[in-house]
Amino acid sequence: MAAVQGFLLTRLWRETSTGMELVFWFATDSGPRQLRVPAQQAVAFAPAARRADIERLLPAGVEIRELALQDFQRRPVLGLYAPRYRTLRELEQRLPAAGIEVYETDIAPADRFLMERFITAPVTLPTADGGPLRPDPDYRPSLRTLSLDIETSERGELYSIGLHGCGQRQVYMLGPPTGEDAAVDFDLEYVADRATLLERLNAWMARHDPDVIIGWSVLQFDIRVLHEHARKLGVTLHLGRGAPEDDHYEPGGQGRPFQALLAGRPIIDGVEALKSATWVFPSYSLENVSRTLLGEGKAIDNPHDRMASINRMFAGEKSALARYNLVDCELVTRIFAKTELLRFLLERASVTGLPLERHGASIAAFYHLYLPLMHRQGFVAPNLGAQPPEASPGGFVMDSRPGLYDSVLVLDYKSLYPSLIRTFLIDPVGLVEGLALPEDETVPGFRGARFHRTRHCLPEMVARVWEGRDAAKRAGNAPLAQALKIIMNSFYGVLGTPHCRFFDHRLASSITLRGHAVMHQTRELIEARGHRVIYGDTDSTFVWLGRTHAEAEAERIGRELVAAINAHWRTQLQAELGLESHLELQYETHFSRFLMPTIRGAEEGSKKRYAGLRPGADGQPELVFKGLETVRSDWSPLAQRFQRELYLLIFTGEPHEDYVRDFVARTRAGDLDDLLVYRKRLRRPLEEYQSNLSPQVRAARLLEAENARLGRRSRFRRGGWISYLITTAGAEPVERPHAPPDYDHYVERQLAPVADAILPFVGDRFDRLLDRQMGLF
Incomplete structure (x- = not known):
């Protein structure tokens, strides 16, 4: 029988009478496939020197095995194999209480099964004749998506369910129909009660069988x-594949979010x-993102108008509400298509081993990739907090030389x-092994670190990801290249x-x-060739060429500098440390005009x-612009427009x-x-702001008072966005009547700082321009 390729959709484990069972769902070219792996054991590790104490404390059924592994103190460890994962978590409490460390108890069984086989997401499935589950890194499925959206009252009472996907455009609406309903070009079904709404949703999922649920x-x-x-209604909600009991819901509360794990069907927000x-947006509301990416948005933008309109449509024109519900579903589908989000998530899962629906989690991704390599080097992972949280220096930032320059290169x-x-072979295992060797046999690090020259894992991980990213860029696979870039750049942050x-x-x-040492030496090498470095930031160096250069001439100089410095690193590192250099300085751009401003109110350069x-x-x-008002959301559009237009005039030599x-007039x-x-944005509930009230908090309080007067729901119980003006009466929300704008505030606090960041470099001042008489004295 031919092998079948699959892509991991969901993973879970459950306790059975014969041990743990792992349940995996895969997408394949011939439809979804479930794989059950029975009789698995949960695994942890403990110091071999404490074997007698461990045997005394172990519950029945836990097996001890001698292994060729050691901890980060280079002490031999034993393997502890339990038939149930909950037994392992009990040992996590019992053994430390007796002064015995126990390692890797937090690695979930399904994750350990996958990582130890170097499986991320794409696989070759076992045939009917058996065989192992194997990684198959090139396979990507075509997934069937469902965009789901509901409409409710302000009290959360369900009105309708919109579904877009699998070739369907469906809305289920709480009936009966209203007299004003119009004809629709989608499937609209009215049902008698909310329990039936849920049953229709269950039936739709079973009939059309999407691979992924998406939404906002x-x-x-x-x-x-x-x-x-x-x-509340006593209805079984069955949104996953398999049996209803395979779906797991965690209600959350006390700071914990609601969670849902559906068998065979990821939920992607x-x-x-x-x-x-x-992707970065000032606001991630569906309205703002859809208007930014698609040029269109929801028909009703204001949240209070929206709620009133939804209630009005539900009472008198349910077909209009159904259309509104479906449009939200379709906007989400189109945003996913426009941004290639699903393709990006498939590539990310293929690289990291993270579930499709899991976001962030760079530490978990690092563990998935690093732990199996570390085990094969003969080590088990330390526990969290094994080292005290001593601070490390941040990235390199050079003191800048403020000025308005012609011809600045960025390398x-x-x-x-x-x-x-x-x-430099920087690696957790390499550090343990390097510290056990004489200093002259290792690669020097900092703060007492030394790294082994051959026993390490992370450098190979970086090399594999780096080469994969380069190949993805050559192949034009932008989502894969982006996924690889994100995971590679996360390694430092994780460590x-x-x-x-x-x-x-x-x-x-x-x-x-x-990095500091590399950047300092880069500056010295550049200045030794007759150029001046005016700024440096983490990995970028800004080089002033001293006079105006044509674009082609500036690029030629930049590329010559890059070639010389890269050659220097190859020669120096090989001669001094016997290391192959992977440092690669690149020519980034040429600014024909460049402003490095001062710190506001001071003479030294900003960073x-x-x-x-x-x-x-x-x-x-x-x-x-970098770090200036135009790219900062806490400055008004007035200041941002003024800055863009004023700087362009000065950069191009116009009056x-x-x-x-x-502009001021x-x-x-x-x-x-x-x-x-x-x-x-208010990042906390409004009531938590009690002192030093910012303008946005004052405006939000005024808006909340207005909402309370009109009987509207609170907008800021979990924080939220507020739009406001500075008026002659202070900060006031735009949604309610307000005093006239305080134009002095906008001129003095928004326009003047923007202007005075650049005007002194052309011999001018904002106040001189606004007061002609001041120029006479």
């Missing part, structure tokens, strides 16, 4: 509300998926921290956090301080803040005086009032 806050709102209704793929090290790990079991300040410091003018992809001049005066005349609105 779909888990924390839609699935949670459906689950709460099912529980669009908001979290976008963030994990490094950037490609993936600096991963390249340092790979070049640098005390939340990782491998945390050791010597590891993190050996990366960051080595992580600059602006420049360079050729864009279309050949037209492109403004680039700026009349522009500044005219138009601001004071009210011509630009649509640019005065601040939009900021």
Whole structure:
């Protein structure tokens, strides 16, 4: 029988009378496939020197095995094999209480089964004749998606369920129909009660069998509300594959979010998926994201108007509510398609071993990749907190030289921290092994670290991911290249956090301080060739060429510098340490004009803040801002527009005086009032803000008082976004009547700081331009 390729959708384990059973669901070209692996044991490790004490404390059924493994103190360890995972978690409490360390009890059985076989997500499944489950790294399935959205009352009472996917456009609506209902171009079915709504959803899932459920806050709102209704109504909600009891729901509470694990059917939230793929939006509301990406959004934007409109449609025009419900589903489907989110998640799962629906979790991804390599080097992982959380230095940031410059090059090290790990063999196992050798036989690190030259895991991991990313870029596979970039760049962050079991300040410091040394020497090499370095930041070096250069000439100089410095590293590291250099300095760009501002109110140069003018992809001049008002959400659109226009004038040598005066005059005349609105986020419930009240909190309190007066629900019980103006009466929300704008605030607090960051470099000042008489004295 021919082998079948599959892609892992979900994993779970359960206790049985014969031990643990692992249950995996896969997508295949011929439909979903379930694989059950019976009679598995849970595994942990403990010091062999305490065997007698361990035997005395072990419950019945736990087996001890001698293994060729040691802990990070280089002490031999025993394997503890339990028929139930809960027994292992009991040992996690019982053995430490007797002073006996126990390792790796937190690795879930299904995860351990996969990682020890080097399986991430794509596999070759066992045939009917048997055989192992094997990794098959090139397989990617075509997944059938369902975009799910519900509409409710303000009290969370279910009105309708919208479904878009598997070739279907379906809405189930709580009936009866209303007299004003219009004809629709989708399937609309009215049902008698909410229990029937849930039963129709169950039946749709069984009939059309999607592989993945997608939505917008779909888990924390839609699935949670459906689950709460099912529980109250006594209906079995069956959204997964297999038996209903295979679906698991955790209600959450006390700071814990609602959780749902559906057998064979991941639930992917669009908001979290976008963030994990490094998409950035000022607001992740469906309205804002869809308008930004698709050029269209929801028909009703204001949340209070939206709720009133939903109630009005439910009472008198249910077909309009059904259309509104379905449009939300379709917007999510189109956003996923536009951003290739599902393809990105498939590639990420193939690289990291993370479940499709799990976001963030860079530490878990690191464990999945690192632990099996570490085991084969003869080690078990330390426990969390094995090393004290001593701080390590951050990335390199050079003191800048403020000024307005012509012709500044940016030279950037490609993936600096991963390249340092790979070049200098920085690795948890390598540190343990290196410290056991004489100093002259190891690779030096920092803060007492020394690394073994041949026994390590992480450098090979970096090399494999690096080469995979380069191959993905050559093949035009942007989602895979992005997934590989994210995981590779996460390695330093993982090793640098005390939340990782491998945390050791010597590891993190050996990366960051080595980076400092590389950047300092890069500056010396550049300045030895007659150029001036005006700034450096983590992995980028900004080089002033001293005078205006044509684009081709500037690029030639940049590439010559890059070639010389890369050759220097290859020669020096081989001669001094016997190491192959993987440091790769690249020519990034040429700014024909470049501003390095001062710290506001001071004379020294700022850090992580600059602006420049360079050729864009279309050949037209492109403004680039880093850390300045234009790219910061806490500045008004007025300041951002003023900065873009003023800087372009100065960078291109155009007169700026009349522009500044005219912009201020138009601001004071009210011509630009649509640019005065601040939009900021409250990250905590409103009532938690008690002292030093910011303008956004004051505005939110005024809005809440208005909502209470009108009988509306609170908007800020969990935080949220507030849009407000600074008026002559202070900060006021835009949604309610307010005093006239405080134009003095906008001129003095928004326009003046923007202007005075650049005008002194051309011999001017904002106040001089606004007061002609001041120029006479």
